[in-house]
Amino acid sequence: MNNSNMIKINALKKMFANSADFTVRNIELCDKANTSAAILTIEGMCSKDVVALSVINPLLLYNYKSKTPDALIDEIRLSVLSSSEIVEFNTLQEAITFSTSGFVVLMIDGAKKMLAIGAQGFSFRSVSEPESEVIQRGSREGFTEPLRINMTLIRRRIKSPDLVFETATVGYGSNTQLMLCYLQNCISKQILDEVRKRLQKCNLKMLLASGYLTEYLEDADNHSLFSGVGISERPDTVCGKLSEGRIAVLIDGTPAVILIPHLFVEEFQSIDDYSNRPFYATFIRVLKYISFLIAVFLPGLYTAFSQFHPEYFPTGLLVKTAESLAQTPLAVTLEVILITFIYEVMREAGLRIPKPLGHAVSIVGALVIGESAVSAGIISSSTLMVVATAAICSYVTSALYPQIMIMRFVFVISGGIFGLWGIVLTTCIFLINMCSKTSLGVPYMSSLAPFSFRRMRDVIFRADWKSLSKHTIKVQKFPETEEK
Amino acid sequence: MQSKIRFSSVRLMIVLFISACTVLMLYNVQNIENSTFANDIAGVIIGLLICLLYAVPSIIIKLRTKKDFISFAKTSTPSAVIFVSSYYAMYFAYLATGFLIRYCDLFSKSLNPDANKYVIAALLLAVCTYAAHKGICALSRVALFIFVFSIIAFLIIFGGNISNFDFSSQNFDIQIDYNAAFKAVSFFSSISFITVIFAFNSQNTNKFKKRHIILAIAAIFVLAALSLVFIYFVLSGYGRQQAYQMFILSKTSHFSFASGMDSFFLAAVTSFIFILISAVFTSVKNSAYSKGSKLVLNVFAVIVFILFVCAQRFNVIEDILTDYNILNVLNFVSAVLIPTCYMIIFRRRLSD
Numbered sequence: 006m007n008n009s010n011m012i013k014i015n016a017l018k019k020m021f022a023n024s025a026d027f028t029v030r031n032i033e034l035c036d037k038a039n040t041s042a043a044i045l046t047i048e049g050m051c052s053k054d055v056v057a058l059s060v061i062n063p064l065l066l067y068n069y070k071s072k073t074p075d076a077l078i079d080e081i082r083l084s085v086l087s088s089s090e091i092v093e094f095n096t097l098q099e100a101i102t103f104s105t106s107g108f109v110v111l112m113i114d115g116a117k118k119m120l121a122i123g124a125q126g127f128s129f130r131s132v133s134e135p136e137s138e139v140i141q142r143g144s145r146e147g148f149t150e151p152l153r154i155n156m157t158l159i160r161r162r163i164k165s166p167d168l169v170f171e172t173a174t175v176g177y178g179s180n181t182q183l184m185l186c187y188l189q190n191c192i193s194k195q196i197l198d199e200v201r202k203r204l205q206k207c208n209l210k211m212l213l214a215s216g217y218l219t220e221y222l223e224d225a226d227n228h229s230l231f232s233g234v235g236i237s238e239r240p241d242t243v244c245g246k247l248s249e250g251r252i253a254v255l256i257d258g259t260p261a262v263i264l265i266p267h268l269f270v271e272e273f274q275s276i277d278d279y280s281n282r283p284f285y286a287t288f289i290r291v292l293k294y295i296s297f298l299i300a301v302f303l304p305g306l307y308t309a310f311s312q313f314h315p316e317y318f319p320t321g322l323l324v325k326t327a328e329s330l331a332q333t334p335l336a337v338t339l340e341v342i343l344i345t346f347i348y349e350v351m352r353e354a355g356l357r358i359p360k361p362l363g364h365a366v367s368i369v370g371a372l373v374i375g376e377s378a379v380s381a382g383i384i385s386s387s388t389l390m391v392v393a394t395a396a397i398c399s400y401v402t403s404a405l406y407p408q409i410m411i412m413r414f415v416f417v418i419s420g421g422i423f424g425l426w427g428i429v430l431t432t433c434i435f436l437i438n439m440c441s442k443t444s445l446g447v448p449y450m451s452s453l454a455p456f457s458f459r460r461m462r463d464v465i466f467r468a469d470w471k472s473l474s475k476h477t478i479k480v481q482k483f484p485e486t487e488e489k
Numbered sequence: 490m491q492s493k494i495r496f497s498s499v500r501l502m503i504v505l506f507i508s509a510c511t512v513l514m515l516y517n518v519q520n521i522e523n524s525t526f527a528n529d530i531a532g533v534i535i536g537l538l539i540c541l542l543y544a545v546p547s548i549i550i551k552l553r554t555k556k557d558f559i560s561f562a563k564t565s566t567p568s569a570v571i572f573v574s575s576y577y578a579m580y581f582a583y584l585a586t587g588f589l590i591r592y593c594d595l596f597s598k599s600l601n602p603d604a605n606k607y608v609i610a611a612l613l614l615a616v617c618t619y620a621a622h623k624g625i626c627a628l629s630r631v632a633l634f635i636f637v638f639s640i641i642a643f644l645i646i647f648g649g650n651i652s653n654f655d656f657s658s659q660n661f662d663i664q665i666d667y668n669a670a671f672k673a674v675s676f677f678s679s680i681s682f683i684t685v686i687f688a689f690n691s692q693n694t695n696k697f698k699k700r701h702i703i704l705a706i707a708a709i710f711v712l713a714a715l716s717l718v719f720i721y722f723v724l725s726g727y728g729r730q731q732a733y734q735m736f737i738l739s740k741t742s743h744f745s746f747a748s749g750m751d752s753f754f755l756a757a758v759t760s761f762i763f764i765l766i767s768a769v770f771t772s773v774k775n776s777a778y779s780k781g782s783k784l785v786l787n788v789f790a791v792i793v794f795i796l797f798v799c800a801q802r803f804n805v806i807e808d809i810l811t812d813y814n815i816l817n818v819l820n821f822v823s824a825v826l827i828p829t830c831y832m833i834i835f836r837r838r839l840s841d
Contacts, residue, residue, distance in 0.1 A: 434619065441630075
């Protein structure tokens with residue numbers, strides 16, 4: 006091997022700090038000068054069989070006619086290798102990017118150019134149904150970790166040249182590859198440019214999950230509990246959103262795909278709604294909105310009414326509630342906060358501990374909270390019922406769970422201190438916060454406020470497909486979308 | 490990045506409607522002593538005409554220049570606008586403090602006598618300041634939810650009282666007591682402050698038509714007349730002598746076994762006052778130059794609170810701040826006199 010390759014390989018080794026997974030395979034090509042070449046791979050990122058059969062074998066067996074190293078590179082690319090993915094490049098930085106992405110890097114002594122040959126072969130989770138978005142009807146496929154497979158899942162559903170994947174790299178430490186995905190006949194150029202700009206401004210060191218990126222994609226001065234960035238693990242959902250002019254951001258290494266712009270009403274829509282009969286889908290939508298309101302307001306209203314306005318309870322319920330509350334040592338507000346807090350602790354514990362132990366937590370929780378605490382007179386049964394109802398309702402719109410949880414605590418505290426007045430005022434704060442929020446310039450509460458009667462057919466109601474298909478929804482056409 | 494959001498003028502009308510509903514919710518026969526149904530209805534009709542008249546200058550400015558009055562003033566007299574803004578800041582402080590005092594009075598007399606007025610005022614002002622920072626567009630979006638709630642609240646308050654109608658107790662003779670009629674006119678024409686809010690916030694509204702504001706004002710006065718019908722023909726003589734009749738109406742409202750809808754009244758009046766004060770604060774924000782508007786708004790909220798504290802300490806100040814006659818004079822100056830002067834002086838700009 007002459008100096009040229011040695012220098013490059015040594016530089017790369019130095020960059021990788023002699024990392025154990027950085028491997029170099031030196032070979033000699035069958036040309037007149039017996040030119041030496043080096044094959045660089047990262048162990049575990051490439052399929053060894055593919056490297057041996059599709060890269061090393063053809064390279065060693067071919068009789069080369071070219072005389073200069075750069076001509077050899079061209080000859081290898083055009084006549085020798087059978088791999089479908091071959092990229093020519095010049096710099097060591099690119100060599101690092103390609104090799105860490107599972108490409109084989111080929112260096113020829115004396116050549117300025119290098120080749121990256123697609124031979125990815127790392128192990129990954131197969132395509133399976135996403136646990137966080139379970140549906141009754143429809144596809145069972147969910148996104149998985151490798152970017153290319155996720156791209157395929159979308160492409161298989163939209164067989165159109167309008168579907169565009171645009172590559173970008175974020176994270177100066179992790180160099181994570183991501184894809185902007187959109188339909189060029191649906192997207193607004195302004196929105197697309199804005200997303201590109203925001204991604205360029207992202208100064209993350211490591212990008213390990215989609216959550217890292219969401220805050221960079223949110224509009225500035227939009228401090229809110231609610232997020233203007235949606236997440237989905239379902240390719241069918243993503244395709245539906247793309248057709249409405251949204252952008253999907255696929256991140257390598259995570260099955261959670263980012264969708265922007267994202268609106269409040271989307272939290273109440275699911276892909277199942279479009280498979281079910283319209284009347285049933287409408288019923289489910291209404292159910293979801295009511296459940297959301299119950300989950301947010303019920304504990305707060307209960308606290309406010311029991312402490313400040315007991316006259317609002319019907320007489321029978323008032324007597325029972327008063328009896329139940331009289332036997333407990335804590336004030337209603339504290340009782341509600343305590344039960345909600347314990348419930349949240351159990352929920353969090355149930356999520357984090359290994360599955361076999363999860364049942365134990367449920368049993369302990371049910372016994373401790375459901376039975377013992379009530380019979381010991383620490384908490385009242387009516388309070389327990391209110392918190393439990395709110396907790397169940399909060400799972401109907403599970404994507405909004407974090408927001409519901411925080412709002413519930415705030416309403417309990419404000420209702421406990423100021424009664425109904427506190428709840429009204431807190432509602433005003435949340436409403437103004439939500440109504441002022443935008444997602445890429447589109448009002449977050451769009452369809453409700455600003456109200457659009459026409460869009461109600463896919464917000465509270467779900468009209469039949471004949472009616473829905475007459476009008477295509479484009480997110481950039483929503484009223485009061487900011488022009489920047 | 491300069492955002493250029495324009496919103497429907499109908500939504501601004503909803504903000505004005507809700508703001509005006511606060512006045513109806515705070516209807517207090519003690520302010521209008523010796524009043525009769527005929528007097529009050531006369532007050533409603535004359536109040537409606539005054540309100541329509543007050544809206545004319547700002548409508549002309551909006552239609553001719555596509556700007557609201559304060560933007561027109563800023564472009565016409567950039568150096569002198571500080572004096573105009575100062576006057577309007579004083580007017581808005583008077584307006585906001587006046588309604589804050591009335592609301593806190595209602596709260597302590599009817600809803601919760603133990604409530605600390607200072608805490609209520611401070612929290613309400615803080616929330617309204619936050620809302621004003623978000624701007625009139627966001628506020629008008631919130632107003633949509635409150636509008637729906639207000640319809641439900643009014644339906645419950647009125648609908649629950651239909652079975653309580655008693656026409657026999659009323660004297661239908663039309664005898665106008667001029668003193669009482671003047672007070673009624675003064676009370677109902679105070680609603681014309683909404684035309685000033687319109688004059689300060691209509692810059693970014695689109696598709697504005699004259700009929701929008703006319704319909705909004707008409708709807709307010711129809712609601713006022715309806716409220717009077719219920720107050721006079723549902724409440725007994727004793728009930729009418731109590732403070733805050735709409736609150737009593739909400740108490741007497743019932744649907745079979747469910748009675749006492751005052752929770753709806755509390756929620757409605759709180760949300761209405763929130764919209765009213767936030768709209769006033771937004772007007773103050775709009776009157777300032779955009780650079781220092783946030784600071785101006787915060788300082789203004791503190792001034793309103795100080796005025797409120799002073800009013801609680803000194804009855805004279807409270808009397809001045811809650812006097813409907815003074816409010817009417819200020820309404821006239823703010824909605825008619827100053828805009829008309831501008832229109833006359835800068836009539837060329839108006840026709841450009």
